[in-house]
Amino acid sequence: MSADRRPRVLSGAQPTADSYHLGNYFGAFKQWVGLQDEFEAFYFIPDLHAITVEYEPARLRERTYIAAAQLLAAGVDPERSALFVQSHVPEHAQLAWVLGGITGFGEASRMTQFKDKSARTGSDSSSVGLFTYPVLMAADILIYQADRVPVGEDQRQHVELTRNLAQRFNHRFGDTFTVPQAHIVKATAKIYDLQDPTSKMSGSNQSHAGVVDLTDTPKQVAKKLRSAVTDSGAEIRFDPSTKPGVSNLLSIYSALTDEPIESVVRDFEGKQYGHLKVALGDLLADFVGQFGDRTRELLADRAELDRILAGGADRAREVAGATLDLVYERSGFVRGR
Ligand code: TRP
Secondary structure: OOOOOOOEEEEEOOOOOOOOEHHHHHHHHHHHHHOOOOOEEEEEEOHHHHOOOOOOHHHHHHHHHHHHHHHHHHOOOOOOEEEEEHHHOOHHHHHHHHHHOOOOHHHHHOOHHHHHHHHHHOHHHOOHHHHHHHHHHHHHHHOOOOOEEEEOHHHHHHHHHHHHHHHHHHHHHOOOOOOOEEEEOOHHHOOEOOOOOOOEOOOOOOOOOOOOEOOOOHHHHHHHHHOOOOOOOOOOOOOOOOOHHHHHHHHHHHHHHOOOHHHHHHHOOOOOHHHHHHHHHHHHHHHHHHHHHHHHHHHOOHHHHHHHHHHHHHHHHHHHHHHHHHHHHHHOOOOOO
């Protein structure tokens, strides 16, 4: 809306596992960190979204702290970005209610992630919260007038819904929201499961043997790497369609070293798969070792984490409160005190 500010970027990653994994790091957090200078950044932990499926309160609390520590360890800088917990900023839920009033039931029913998730548990055991999850996500984005939203391909439809809701509200009630753009992560930053390199690395994958958690020990990582599936043939080549296993290892290597894939391939010319696995295993073991050290240090001081998250929420609420005031005004609510 206003031209005199830096464009805003916003994203969140659910605290639904005991740790984020390598796919989250390279597919999301590394981008988030890189956007902190060019953009005014808002990064948050969507705990309100995490309660739309069955969960344990004590674990959610612990996972939220772990998530915060890992985002900081990944390089989210609380001096430059607002890093906060979603439930600390009540305006998200308040705006979600308003947006619910202009969201069509059929429109929400078409969200493929809801259809997939509810098909897995059966629609009787799916919650209304899971159904309205995309509306809350729209509120997360619109409450900050975000310009850019870095997300994976699986969230593209939710950002599309967000754009539609922003345009609809603007059209009916007057210009209020910035219409955001999705910032889909580059294919080369995508990390696949080490055991099933045709499906993306995901905390919800059945087996954890192919998922490198950021809390793994160097030993665990070395083991996961040794048992990573490779492909038939012997040549080290980047070709995700015929060599998904080796291509995934090359992508991870390239992501870790910031070396272009072609140059990694050249380094391993004439070598065997085993060489690539060992070399990558060593690099990754170092990486998780250092990452784990930093995370544990941050987690050891909860008061400091609370302070950082409170600071992030304060900054977030300044922006979110102003948007909500405008939305309430445009919606025709009588001004309260
Ligand atoms: N739904 C996102 C995911 O599962 C997480 C999320 C919630 C989010 N709110 C958001 C991402 C707002 C970007 C913007 O990955």
